[in-house]
Amino acid sequence: MKQFMDKDFLLDTATAKHLFHDYAEHMPIIDYHCHISPQEIAEDHHFRSITEVWLGGDHYKWRLIRSNGTPEEKVTGTESTDLEKFVEYAKALPRAIGNPLYHWSHLELQRYFGITEPLSEKNAEDIFNRCNAKLQEKDMGVQGLIKQSNVKVICTTDDPADDLKWHQKLKDENTCSAKVYPAMRPDKLMNVDKAGYADYMARLGQAAGVEIKTFADIRKAMDKRIAFFEEMGCRATDHALEYVFCREADEQTVDAIIAKALKGESISKEETEAYKTAVLTYLAGEYYKRGWVMQLHFATLRDLNSEMYRKLGPDTGFDSIAEGNCCKGLIAFLDHLNELHILPKTVLYSGTPNDNAMIGTIIGAFQGPEARGKIQQGAAWWFNDTKQGMIDQMTSIANLSVFGNILGMLTDSRSFLSYARHEYYRRILCNWIGNLVENGEYPNDEEALRQLVEDICYNNVANYFQFQM
Numbered sequence: 376m377k378q379f380m381d382k383d384f385l386l387d388t389a390t391a392k393h394l395f396h397d398y399a400e401h402m403p404i405i406d407y408h409c410h411i412s413p414q415e416i417a418e419d420h421h422f423r424s425i426t427e428v429w430l431g432g433d434h435y436k437w438r439l440i441r442s443n444g445t446p447e448e449k450v451t452g453t454e455s456t457d458l459e460k461f462v463e464y465a466k467a468l469p470r471a472i473g474n475p476l477y478h479w480s481h482l483e484l485q486r487y488f489g490i491t492e493p494l495s496e497k498n499a500e501d502i503f504n505r506c507n508a509k510l511q512e513k514d515m516g517v518q519g520l521i522k523q524s525n526v527k528v529i530c531t532t533d534d535p536a537d538d539l540k541w542h543q544k545l546k547d548e549n550t551c552s553a554k555v556y557p558a559m560r561p562d563k564l565m566n567v568d569k570a571g572y573a574d575y576m577a578r579l580g581q582a583a584g585v586e587i588k589t590f591a592d593i594r595k596a597m598d599k600r601i602a603f604f605e606e607m608g609c610r611a612t613d614h615a616l617e618y619v620f621c622r623e624a625d626e627q628t629v630d631a632i633i634a635k636a637l638k639g640e641s642i643s644k645e646e647t648e649a650y651k652t653a654v655l656t657y658l659a660g661e662y663y664k665r666g667w668v669m670q671l672h673f674a675t676l677r678d679l680n681s682e683m684y685r686k687l688g689p690d691t692g693f694d695s696i697a698e699g700n701c702c703k704g705l706i707a708f709l710d711h712l713n714e715l716h717i718l719p720k721t722v723l724y725s726g727t728p729n730d731n732a733m734i735g736t737i738i739g740a741f742q743g744p745e746a747r748g749k750i751q752q753g754a755a756w757w758f759n760d761t762k763q764g765m766i767d768q769m770t771s772i773a774n775l776s777v778f779g780n781i782l783g784m785l786t787d788s789r790s791f792l793s794y795a796r797h798e799y800y801r802r803i804l805c806n807w808i809g810n811l812v813e814n815g816e817y818p819n820d821e822e823a824l825r826q827l828v829e830d831i832c833y834n835n836v837a838n839y840f841q842f843q844m
């Protein structure tokens with residue numbers, strides 16, 4: 376029987392162990408999609424406890440604890456103590472066999488705290504105290520965690536109206552071992568049908584110095600914000616769509632939709648699609664001009680629990696995958712941009728694993744010379760970033776595209792300890808490649824294998840995004 380999560384964790388063969396320990400393990404990290412706070416990086420925040428860093432904002436863990444029957448007060452409440460919240464997580468974890476959080480949490484305890492024993496309710500308080508003591512050490516602040524994780528670039532997720540003052544502070548002080556760049560996330564600009572649109576457009580207009588009443592005003596304002604983000608090193612953008620569509624409309628129609636929305640009037644599904652298609656087409660053209668990457672996240676349904684949405688707001692663990700509903704819309708939108716010769720480098724993430732083959736086949740229809748693997752399927756996303764979900768996505772993209780060009784892993788996390796997810800992915804990757812070699816399905820060609828592993832872990836991302844290093 377293999378030892379629990381030892382140095383060869385998830386590595387079944389000699390080749391897998393060799394590829395991981397000699398190549399993947401030492402490669403630096405570019406985390407090109409995440410939700411960590413640039414302010415906490417700039418201020419080199421030190422966490423008061425393991426509860427703050429683990430349970431302060433990670434809705435993956437909140438969801439697990441809730442599923443174990445813990446009342447909300449001991450998940451996100453303000454009355455319960457850090458220890459009480461930690462104990463609730465320690466109660467749930469031993470029962471979460473097969474959930475990636477089980478592995479991620481124990482990898483993090485090993486890598487950042489030197490703790491190898493499995494966490495449970497019995498040893499929870501002891502581990503809580505040992506972690507907290509460690510977190511008080513000088514190099515265990517956010518910048519120390521980033522340095523020991525060998526992270527070279529972090530892309531935070533930022534609204535076009537954000538002032539990026541923390542990114543500027545990091546740029547001026549240059550104390551962080553990683554470059555911290557904004558990734559532009561114009562979801563609020565896109566959400567013409569959502570409450571708050573008018574207020575947001577006023578905020579965006581103020582940030583750009585443009586009064587926004589028409590689509591031309593939006594382009595004028597966003598031209599300025601995109602130029603500012605470019606000065607701050609932005610190379611990545613990100614869009615969350617419930618589903619993908621393409622509904623073309625003329626300028627006059629889009630202006631009329633904007634006028635309705637600014638007055639707070641209800642916007643129909645068709646109007647929403649027309650507006651979003653127009654705005655995303657304009658944005659894609661700007662991305663294309665600059666060699667920026669357009670990331671599209673789709674086929675998830677968010678904030679399903681109305682009561683909890685009212686209490687806690689978005690991104691709090693009440694989401695699901697959506698049924699596969701994007702095929703024709705995705706094709707139509709990519710073809711629309713391709714016809715205009717403005718299809719940028721694009722990474723597609725679907726919330727449902729049922730879309731793996733759909734994405735793997737569609738991307739083959741829109742490749743181009745702008746980059747090796749211009750159109751990509753991103754790593755298994757959200758509810759799919761499990762061991763099996765990663766294996767399935769790797770197998771699918773290998774079967775349908777050029778595996779050696781994929782962009783590896785991203786944490787997509789709100790916790791500064793989540794860089795262990797890159798190790799998790801790299802172990803699964805090396806085992807997946809190792810199995811093919813040991814089965815005689817791929818030659819045991821040292822140079823080719825080294826290139827594959829190092830490219831997928833790091834080089835492909837560096838070449839694809841072209842960050843200023």
Ligand SMILES: O=C(O)[C@@H](O)[C@H](O)[C@H](O)C(=O)CO
Nearest residue numbers: 410615672690756757787788
């Ligand atoms: O970027 C997104 O929209 C999602 O990744 C979202 O942030 C989600 O909460 C998440 O973190 C999934 O990993």
